[in-house]
Amino acid sequence: LAKTTQPISMDSYEGQEVNITCSHNNIATNDYITWYQQFPSQGPRFIIQGYKTKVTNEVASLFIPADRKSSTLSLPRVSLSDTAVYYCLVALYSGGYNKLIFGAGTRLAVHP
Amino acid sequence: EPEVTQTPSHQVTQMGQEVILRCVPISNHLYFYWYRQILGQKVEFLVSFYNNEISEKSEIFDDQFSVERPDGSNFTLKIRSTKLEDSAMYFCASSDGTGPPDTQYFGPGTRLTVL
Numbered sequence: 001l002a003k004t005t006q007p008i009s010m011d012s013y014e015g016q017e018v019n020i021t022c023s024h025n026n027i028a029t030n031d032y033i034t035w036y037q038q039f040p041s042q043g044p045r046f047i048i049q050g051y052k053t054k055v056t057n058e059v060a061s062l063f064i065p066a067d068r069k070s071s072t073l074s075l076p077r078v079s080l081s082d083t084a085v086y087y088c089l090v091a092l093y094s095g096g097y098n099k100l101i102f103g104a105g106t107r108l109a110v111h112p
Numbered sequence: 113e114p115e116v117t118q119t120p121s122h123q124v125t126q127m128g129q130e131v132i133l134r135c136v137p138i139s140n141h142l143y144f145y146w147y148r149q150i151l152g153q154k155v156e157f158l159v160s161f162y163n164n165e166i167s168e169k170s171e172i173f174d175d176q177f178s179v180e181r182p183d184g185s186n187f188t189l190k191i192r193s194t195k196l197e198d199s200a201m202y203f204c205a206s207s208d209g210t211g212p213p214d215t216q217y218f219g220p221g222t223r224l225t226v227l
Contacts, residue, residue: 032211032213034213038155041201041223042220043116043203043219043220044203045218046215046216046217049213098213099145099157099160099168100145100147100205102147102156103154105154
C-alpha cells in the first residue's frame with residue numbers, strides 16, 4: 001500500500017476555503033485516493049474519493065494531478081463544524097474490498 | 113440515509129472477561145470490517161469478513177479475537193479474555209463491494225474500557 005504524507009495540523013477561519021494536500025509518491029496504477037473525516041469519539045466519515053483529475057460532491061472537491069503523486073482536498077467556506085481530523089488514504093481495490101490504512105491525518109482547526 | 117449502527121456505545125469490563133461488540137452493517141452490504149483506535153492514536157485495521165469467513169486479518173487480531181455473522185443482520189467482534197491494552201474505540205464498517213473503488217461506511221464506535 002502506498003504511503004501518504006499530509007500536514008499534521010492546519011488552522012483556518014470560518015468562511016475560508018481550506019486545501020489539504022496529501023503526497024503519495026508510490027501510488028500504484030490500481031490505487032484509489034480516498035479522504036475521510038473524523039470528529040472526536042466518532043467513526044471516520046467518508047468524504048470523497050477519486051482516481052484522477054477532479055471530483056466534486058456536495059461536501060468537497062478532490063484534485064488529482066496527472067501523475068497522481070499527490071492530491072488536494074478542498075473544503076469550500078469552512079465552518080466551525082468542519083473542525084476535525086482529515087485522513088488521506090490510498091487503497092488498492094482488490095476485487096471486492098480494500099483494507100484501509102489510516103495515517104495520523106491532518107488536524108484542522110477552524111476559528112471564528 | 114442508511115447507516116452502520118453499533119452497540120453498546122460504551123462497555124466497561126474487568127480484565128480477563130469476555131466481551132462481545134455488536135454491529136448492524138448497512139443492509140445490502142456484503143463486506144464487513146472491524147477497526148480499532150486507541151485513544152490519541154491512529155485507526156487500525158483488525159479484520160475483514162466476506163461470505164461468512166475472514167478475508168484478511170491484521171497482527172492485532174490474534175487468537176483472543178473472533179468475528180461472527182450470527183444472522184442476516186448482525187456482525188460481532190468477540191474478545192475472549194480482555195487485557196488492559198484492549199481499551200480502545202472499536203469501529204465496525206461495511207461496504208457493498210461494487211467498486212472500484214470500495215467505499216467503507218463506519219459506525220459510531222464502541223468505547224471499550226478494560227479495568
